[in-house]
Amino acid sequence: MRVLVVEDDPGIADLLVRGLERAGYEAAAVPSGQAALAASPEPDVVLLDLGLPDMDGVEVCRQLRGRSELAIIVVTARGEEGDRVAALDEGADDYLVKPFGLAELLARIRAVLRRVRPADRELLRHADLTVDLRTRTVTVGEREVALTPKEFDILEALAVDPGRVVSRQEILERVWDAHWYGPTKVLDVHVAGLRRKLDRPGLVETVYGRGFRLGTPDAQPTPPEVP
Template sequence: MIYVVEDDGAIRNLLTYALTEKGYEVKSFENGLAIVDEIRENPCELLLLDLMLPGKDGVSILKELRKFSDIPVIILTAKNDEFDKVTGLESGADDYITKPFSILELLSRVKAILRRVNKVDEDHLTYKNISLNIKERTVKVDGKNLDLTFKEFEMLYLFMNNIGNVITRENFLTKIWGYDYQGETRTVDVHIASLRSKLQDSGSYISTVRNLGYKFGEI
């Protein structure tokens, strides 16, 4: 998910369209008054942030954001003085693009930052309030450790790598139990029920797709 904070409607719509066309999920905001709270509750992968915003300016938002989050931020602004650029970068921005800008250049920088972040954090998956560490084989929900069995962990890992996609019972059996497993698909349902129970409220992210299997993600 990419958040765009831009008060100019034309630019905001252009960014949303261009990013969506490239396959990114996008949520846009016309001012920065609610963005900090939004990121606290629903962290994004990348923030595109204008500096000159009504209500609260971009640098103030960035400084507040850096008190609790290290999500990558690209500043978009008409301010092209070296002082403004240094101020933005020293406040915690990862990149700085001045207006007017090339959409192709912006998309290239977005791709580069996300590639860098994902490469650094390839052993760590997050969705909403769920955090999964592949290397340590640990899962946290709202910051609290969750005790999962081996197969429950593997199922959650498969879900978090396929957010929004249907995973059939047969897929689960092949990928987790092994292609030569001779048991019934009912065992998948039993493990899903247990995983849902352990995830408590977050178990609602797992939805049943009738006659097919399951899907992970907010409905």
């Protein structure tokens, strides 16, 4: 999932890119509207500042929306109602006023993507596991699995890129808070519950010293004998 940060302040741009990368996104930054319009390949999400040096961000939004259905989230210090209305009228999907927390930004990105992504990109599949991001449902084979919100978010973090090791800190920042400094034992408790409910040994793997990933599940459990 590619995110383009359109921001002329290098410090803010770097902070956003690093935070997005920790959350599992492929992120890059450009400092101007023209650079945003020329970006290739086209991103999935644009985080768009309005106060750009070469052109107003509202005009950038209008041109982007005129040619693409990508997700556009305005991130700006301009909080007046007129600015909000202008950006939303030109096709912005959301509007976030600085300063803001990274956790809120990530939540807004997920919410916007649920609205704008094609249905086939809402289904994450691995082995016989299917994660439906739109309905937040999970099936293993033909069996629907009831997960808590936190268990679902952990599974989503792993399922977006099966096989990639997701660090414990990345999951904590993504699922709980961008600046989580508490004990990591809470993650172990939720992962244990997730494994128990999925009932596929080997599906959620621990990579010691690094984090977790989706692996190749062992043979499916033998169904109970019918009396």
